[in-house]
Amino acid sequence: MEKTEQILEAFLDLERSRQRESELRIDYESQLQGIRSIIEAESKDSLFAALVGVLKTLIHCEHVFILKSEEDGSMRPSLSTRVQIQDTRWFPDTLFQRVLRGKPAAVFNINLVREWHQQSEESREGIASALHFKLEDGKKASILICTHTAQRHFNPTHIKQLRRFMPFVSQGFATLELKQAIRERDRFFALSLELMAIIDKKGYFKQLNHAWQTTLGYTEKQIKSRPFFNFIRPRDRQQLIRKLSSVTRQNAPLLEECRFRQSDGRTIWLSCSIVMNTQDDLYYISARDVTARVKAEQQLLKDATHDALTGLHNRSVFVDHLVKVLQYNHRKKHFDFALLYFDLDRFKLINDSLGHLVGDQVLIEISKRIKETVRSADSIARLGGDEFAILLIDINKAADVISLTKRLIERIEEPLCLDRREIKISASVGITLSRDDHASSEEVLRDADIAMYAAKNSDTSKYMLFDKKMHAKALALLQLEMDMDNALQHSEFTLVYQAIVEIKTEKIISFEALVRWQHPERGMIPPSDFIPLAEENGFIIQLGTWIFKTACEKIKTLRTTHPKHKNTSIHINISPRQFWKNGFVEELVQVVSALNLPPKAIILEVTESVILQNAMEAFEIFEKIKQLGFPLYIDDFGTGYSSLSYLHQFPFEGLKIDRSFVDVIEKDKKCNELIKTILQLAKNFGLEVVAEGVEKKEQSDYLMAQGCKYAQGYLYAEPQEEID
Template sequence: MERLVELVSRVLPAPAALIVLLGDDRRTFWAGDIRRDWFAHDAGALVRCGLLQRCAEHGGSLSIADLHATDDVVLRSAAVELSIVSLAASTFLRADGSVAGLICALDEVPRAWSPDELRVLAEFGAMAGTELQLRNVIADREAREQRLRHDSVHDALTGLPNRALFMKRLADATHRARRGEDRLFAVLFLDVDGFKLVNDSMGHHVGDEMLVKIARRLEQCVRGGDIVARLGGDEFAILLERITDVRDAAMIAERVQEALREPLAIGGYEHATSASIGVALSSGANEQPEYVLRSADIAMYRAKNSGRGHYEMFDRAMHAEALTRLQIETDLRHAVDRQEFFLHYQPIVSLRSGRITGVEALVRWQHFERGVVSPATFVPVAEDTGLVVPLGRWVMREACRQAVAWQRYAADASEPFSVSVNLSVREFGQPDVVRTVASILEETGLPPRALRLEITESAIITQKHPAIETVEQLRALGVGIHLDDFGTGYSALSYLHRLPLDAVKVDRAFTSAIDQEDRPLHVVRAIVSLAHAIGLEMVAEGVSTQAQLALLREMGCNLAQGFIFSRPCSAEEMELLLSTNPRW
């Protein structure tokens, strides 16, 4: 615009030339030998004096040879106010047809502006309109590009920095540490406790609103130079720079816990929440940003295993555990192909007849280097990684094949010899779980009534799909459904009468102490009464003494398993035991 107004002043020529932009683009550009204070400070005077309206009335262009001699009182008054005598003006338009501004040529003496001069002025006005449109197009493009750049490194839901921006800031922090600047920083890795249950039960809109409110609270917990990011799902991270020692990081972690203890008001309801937090401090100049974040993630899992609303500091022992876990995960992926898994079986005994009526199949892992790996070590890893799904299918198939061979040991001709198989949270959540069970039964030829599927309370409650519908479909196949580890999870009594169950299995944590303490005894007795009252059988696991066995019989417990009968053993050892037809 500066170049254009200079051309107007030279080409006409005119002692002064102005381009006045209106609306959001309000600016003034001037050139020439004369100058008035209002050129820069109050160019709107040209509009207020009615010049814009007069141009519109004359088809967009207007010239006045002597403003002092005009019959227009308003323009004559403006001439005195603006200290000008003669002018020529033309409007120019925006792309939508609205007036974008005014281009004027001014003189201090009377001057008759020729038609050619007015035409040239109008052409310059059109050029000004074109330049303004180009500027707006470029500005819009830059705004879009800036918005895209912002969106590429920010979370769409919460507006927080995303993982990419967080890792960039973390990399900058590690780079400064290498140069000896701001050596100590910390990363907090947060996972919202119980978010999946809220999201699945209340709906994604509630979950999204919860995440937004949590994000705002996290922002209030940090200092000005810190960064709060959403890594994805219900995971957040905080980068604390320029800290003095570990106490600064611990203080922020405690501040976050305190902020999240206050219930969140969403949709007219209050939702209690908390977060498991892992804290990792920078520890060396050669540290990689990915390592720091992974360390905080490892500490977070330790905190989550400690219960809701905890935080843990990362240490080297955690790193060793993480490496072991990673190796287990890697080896698990090859274990099925290497045929390293095998099954042990533990007898389930009828307390009415004292005879074995079935077995529970328990998976074991013969690692090619480490030997037998405890299920407590590899099953959680399999569950977290999803490997439990193919592993569980293998277990069910092998157990059903073995149970077919043991049908001749059925204690009652009217009831088949049963095999109980654990159905994990992941397996129960598979959309094809019913079809998979039906396929295995058909493949192995095991009567459906001989298969007992053991599912936990958490498997039922945490599912997205209706758990009741899935259980009904499984039971429609003819298989038995046992609620496993009752009393150790959510203990949602409403599920006992709503789900089409066959039995409740009380956890060993209760049965192993009924001959020593009154409280476990009363709990087990109450569970037995409750189960029988709603038509369910009661299975007690972890029975290890004659006293416990006698108490369970006295209560009317239906079935039991435990070391008093037999430890889990191989198929060959179980075959030998069954052949003796033992009774207890």
């Protein structure tokens, strides 16, 4: 009986072993299938589902979730089977810190753990125990948590089982991340606007994205049928192949810009970055279309060396050429050159009257005429505005340069027909010949510039050949300009006053304020020497302000202290720069208001150059001045181009006949007729007339006979500092 029982017990043990083996095999197959699903998962959701299935089989947990670290140090669920856990936030304390250091933890009662105790009752409901494992699923630290409703469910055996299983889980997440990276790479490769390709050592394409087809215009089959280098223009191809050999040797990336041929025969520029993988002997290429940028750079280079309007060289290139010619001249005794420097006379008038578009057309046409006149070996440049320069090289004698200059002037002066309008242009040319004492290109340009201004100021010649006296005169003017800055502070300027009289009675009715400069070294400097200079450099603005204030103070004192002058006025010249200065009218009002002087006592004289600058705006300023009570006179009347038209358009109360007409009274019948015409026009428009520069009684008698009431000049009174 005892033996029978032993056999039966053995049989039962064997059956139980078979049953246990069957269960283990099923568990093992289930786990193996789960591990396979984890490793082969294509998304995080499918991986997590496979993970949960294995865990429930392996350790019989009820819920699973994964906590991931945030930037602020907290942790949030990234995946969870329990809805109540999804929106929770966890703050690592002792337990979690231990787990994150790689030490698994089984919690028998979650309510005794700080991290769990901080969660809401809803999120903890139905959970008694939990198992915690560090999970390697990316760069951020993560914790895998399994839960159960029973306390003390998890034990060391579960930890041991999971410890063997966790590497598969981590591998699954790593594999998934790699798959996603590969998919993103392939998607980027396919969709990238940049041209991306892999080619073999022979240059044939192994892989390429669609951007190559879009950019070059070939099909994928056409591109793959020929080597990469065949699409590159021959000149660039050889250079690239030569540089690629260094890439092979040095294993360094190559950056190169090449011209590629498109299917329609056009050329585009591609910037290529090429790296060689020595392990598989493949070249990895990334390229982008830089045609627009290259063309822009080429245009910038052209703009940097050429004038955009005329296409001539600009100053920078011209000076560089001049430097080289000057250096060659110093080395070679019989190599001479000449520099012509010129601008167009009264070009500003064309711009102001006909507009800048017409002015530009004039410059373009003049440039063409210059190129037609000089040799192809000579350099031509537009230096700026209406200024041009020509460098004549290897000249034989000065006479040849003069002859060419005359031909050039004649060609420039030929009438231009633009917009059905005939325009006449003239030029003033300065010439300098090469000399041994020319030390720099700046000196050559300076001498030619000085000669040009000498030609411009000459009444007899349209060109001038530089001599050293011109330089001395230019230096004197420069010194005068520098002295001018201090002259006002040192009280070197004074005002003198010339009477304006009624011709018939010679009674003084007004004065004109005239400025003089008593230089401490050079003595009295004529206004004709310093007024144009002050106008040019802008000093006339502060000088004009001083003149106006000083003259107003003078007439105020005169009207107050001399009863016979209580109604006497004073004429003050206003320069164009002073007139156009911001706040000019307000400055007039401020001065007369401070002196309690009636505006009618101040007669403002302007020349027509004020109007030429901007007739419409000038009219508005004139109207404002008139409304304030200041009388306006037009000075030097008859010397300009449009003076007659101004008499009825602008609110002038009088005009002054220029002394150039008075000088030739009874000598030039045409001038006599012009004076008659001016006086008749003035009478028709109700304007007063003052004749300037009357020095002879015959002139005075003639003017009075023609109806001119007022005059000024040495015949009646010289300019004086003090007024009686």
